[in-house]
Every structure is written in structure tokens, then in C-alpha cells.
Amino acid sequence: MDDFLLTVDDAADSPLADLEHDRSRLGRTSTAERVADILRDRVTEGFFEPGQRLSEEAIADALGVSRNTLREAFRLLGHEGLLDHRLNRGVFVRILSAQDVADLYRVRRVIEGAAVRRRPSGQELAVIRQAVADAERAAADDDWRGVGTANIRFHQALVTLNQSPRLDETMRQLLAELRLVFHVMKNPRAFHEPFVTRNRKLLELLEADRPDEAAAFLDAYLDDAEQLLVRAYAPNR
């Protein structure tokens, strides 16, 4: 039997190799994961506001799942930092403090900073270019929500330069947390507009293979973004 496994594993160039690649699609999701997906969307899109309590009974009822299954979904989102689980009190949509925002940007400086110091491949650059173009197009259309999502794609694409699935995942969660905060920006244009051109500039520095300048430029970029956020955010507290 071991021989059989080795045979398949070694036959990386067999016609079966393609199928192997699709195996991830096949892993069906449990009910709990699907529930988590729904709630994640609701939270990041602002349907559930930060601080709001999510009643187990009410939501389990509304979604037609049992409390146990819903609790599994809550655990998932709690671990992602979107929900705050307080013993015997329930789960609440996470409220990020100003310190949390600062911390998120510290992490971004580390992870994205390391990313821009790497030599991007042609394919990686193409993805980044696409995100920049999408943001510019959305800005031209006055679609500031679209600018926001394109901007997120831009930074995710930056992180992929690290070639690390785990850092990609960390960034994914980090951006989900940040979306909790973005909702406090009442004027999305003022928040997003300045960064469209800076995305383009950063891309040019990458294309010109000037990593140190790119890193310095990114640092200033993130500093400004953080300040914009914290200023709109601090008065709330």
C-alpha cells in the first residue's frame, strides 16, 4: 500500500496531477463554517455594529441552526478577532481601541515592509498593477467603496511578495479587523483619495527595483493612513 502512495506522489507529471490541484475545492464546508462566512460578511460590511451583542438564541433561530453549531461559528470569528467572547455574557462585535489600530499598523509596517523589499516576479507585479488600475478606475467613477476594496487588494498583493501563505493569512485577518474601523470614516473619499496616486507611485518604485525607497515610501504611507484613522477615531472615545 505504501508503494501505491509513493507511486502516485512521484507521478507529479501524470495526468492525475491536475486533479490533485482541485482537491482543495472538494473539501466541503461544515454548517458552522458557512454560518461563520455569513456572519463575517455581516460584521465587516457593518450590518452588525461594533459593540453590538449577538444573541445566540436569536441568531441561531434566524439562521435555522442549533445553538451548538452557532457557537462553533462564534469561536471561529472570535479567533479572527472580529468577535469578542466574554464568558457568561455572550459575544459582541469587537470594538477596536486606538491602541488596537496602532498595533494593526505596526504589524502592517513589519509585514508589508518586508514585502516591498523583495524582488517581485512578473506575475506578481501584474496582480499589483491590476489592483492599482482598478483603484484608479473606481476613483474616476467616484466609486469610493470600490476604491476601498481595490486598495485592500493592492495591499494583499503586496504581501504575497513574501511568498508566505501564513503571512497572507495574517494579512487577511488583519484587514478584516481594519474594516471594523473603516466604518467610522464618514467621508470615504477623503480617506481613500490620497492613496490612489500613492499606490501608483509605490508600484513604480517596485517596477524600478528600488526596494529601499519603496520601503521608506510605504512607511510614510502607513504613517499617514494611521493618523487619518486615529484622528477620526479618537473623538469617539
Added chain:
Amino acid sequence: MDDFLLTVDDAADSPLADLEHDRSRLGRTSTAERVADILRDRVTEGFFEPGQRLSEEAIADALGVSRNTLREAFRLLGHEGLLDHRLNRGVFVRILSAQDVADLYRVRRVIEGAAVRRRPSGQELAVIRQAVADAERAAADDDWRGVGTANIRFHQALVTLNQSPRLDETMRQLLAELRLVFHVMKNPRAFHEPFVTRNRKLLELLEADRPDEAAAFLDAYLDDAEQLLVRAYAPNR
């Protein structure tokens, strides 16, 4: 009530500030979390071997908790990367591939690399010094298991230089995953010994405030550690 909170928060230098720090310890834990703690220990110490299936019924029975509670614990550890949850097949102790090991070291280079480029405070240096001294003492005593734990504390202390709770947590999980792999090293002395003196050297570079050299030294350090691991690991696959 908000006034009360602000009062306490602002009084960072009051005699109560110390107590504030212990608050995290006080947050009682649910049964599921305590179960997760137990299983985490068992997994990282090698009691459960990678690949082994963890039967819900058997473990729930042995620990005297219900299946539902145990499943919540499984979820927690699954999210930490220690367990592998396969739908309808159960949970297994994670088996890390050589690619996983490489990825873990990529993350370490990014996070620890950023850390050693920062100016450590006196207090931070003291913690690092202590970890180095502990490793040296354990090595002198031929206690290679002790060297391993001191070494882990050393690297955790390095990461705290980033001043980011989230990066600290990321590192904590990363090291837990790495411990899954350390068990393949049959000769702990050969694996740990070379790094005792290198820890000391890295500490000296930090004390001398030479961040670039420290970063370069750390890169070489991590490269060697990774190679040692992968070489002992690859034959298994």
C-alpha cells in the same frame, strides 16, 4: 460609569496599575479552553504524535467532558494550526510538510528581523539577557530540553521588541507549530548546542546598538536552523 473607567485607565501610575496587569490571569476560563490547554500541552510535548487521530468519544470520555465541549476545544486548536480537522473524518495532530517548515522560517525572518532592527529598552534587554543566561546554564547542565525552552523564550523576547501584542501572539502560535517538528530531532544536543553561543552573540550586537549587523546575523542564524531541521525532516517524507 464611563467616568469610572476613564479614571482607572488614566491612573497608570497609581498603586492599582500593578493589579491591572494581572487582570488577564483573572479572566476565568471556560471548560472548553481548559480542555484546549490540556490538549495543547499534550500535543506540543509529543504525547500525541503527528498524524494521530484524536477520537472524540475516547477523549471526551477520558477527560470527563461532553463531546460538544471537546469539539469547541478542537476548534480552538485547529485554528492554532496544531490540529487538522477533516470533515467527517475527525481531528488529527497536524503533520507539517517541509514546505510548512520553510514557511514558518520565512515568517520568523520577517518578524524577528524587524524586531532586532529596533532599539531595545533596558527592561527588554534584561529579559533577553535572562533567556540567554538560562540557555547557557541549561547547556552546562546537559539539560538540552531546558536549552530548548530557554531558546524559545529568547526568541519570544526578541519579538517583543516590536512592541506589538499581535506579533507576540503570532510568534506564540508559530513556535507552538514548530514544536510539532522539533520532535523529529533525535539528537537535541546537536540541534540546540550551536545556537547557545549564537544567542549570546546576537545579544551583544543588540547591546552594542548595531541593528544591521544583528539583522544579518539573525538571518544566517535562521537559515542554519532551518536547514538543520529540514535535513532531519526530509527523509521522513
Added chain:
DNA sequence: ACATAAGGATCGTTGAACAATTCGACAAGA
């Protein structure tokens, strides 16, 4: 005004139940 006690609501956990899925064994067929 303040401390205390009572009550309701919600969470934490359990145990049992049933459906869905996996896996191994065994038989039938090429």
C-alpha cells in the same frame, strides 16, 4: 443615597438522539 436581595434572561455544559459520511470487508465480475 446606598447596600442587599430577588428575579429574569442568557450563557455554559451536558446527554441523548438521529442523519450523514467514512472505511474496511467481502462478494461478484472481467
Added chain:
DNA sequence: TCTTGTCGAATTGTTCAACGATCCTTATGT
């Protein structure tokens, strides 16, 4: 001999009802 189909045991996925524990609010008394 190898492949394929089928069956049944074992395990997981999910639900449900129940009860104690905990928190929050309100009422009560001093």
C-alpha cells in the same frame, strides 16, 4: 489477479431539551 459494487460497523455532524451558573436589572429595606 485486479477491479468494481455493496453492505454494515464505526465515527462524525448536527440538533434538541434540559439544568445549573452567571450576569444584569429591579425592587426592597435601611
